[in-house]
Amino acid sequence: MLVLVSTVILYVAGFVFLYGVIRLAVRHALEDLEARRPGVLRSQEVAAAQDRTFVRENPFVANG
Template sequence: MFFIAFAALMYICGFVFLYGVVRLAVRHGIGDVHARRELAERAPERPRLQERLVPDNPSLAGN
């Protein structure tokens, strides 16, 4: 009887652990989406920034 109770407890703990792992993964995924969205919103600024940096740093020009 002890082993059945122990197995049931471990089974429940496993599901709780998996729930936490999935929740953490989703939280990080949502954070990545927000970071990419902010990067996409700043996309119009990138050509101006690149024009400013390339003359100063020829290695960034790709030549």
Template sequence: MLVFVATVVLYVFGFVFLYGVIRVGVRHGIEDAEANRPEVLRRRQLGATENRDFAQENAFLTNPN
């Protein structure tokens, strides 16, 4: 009986531990995504500006006529 109770307790604690590990991993992943968001937005804006400048400088490539 004691072995059964110990097995059940360890089984339950294992699931609680795994839940905590997954929760911490997801939280760190979300924090990393939030920390990198301004840099990604800045890169996207810079890329759009570079594309617009390229199109203006090389209008003959973008002109449909």
């Protein structure tokens, strides 16, 4: 009986531990995404501006 009780306690504690680890990992991943978002948005704006400049300088690229 003691083995059964200890097995159930360890089993439940393992799931609680895994839930906590996964929750912590997701929280850190979301924080990293939020921290990188301004840089990604800025790089997209720069790339779009470079594309417009390239097309203006080379109109044959846009069939114009």
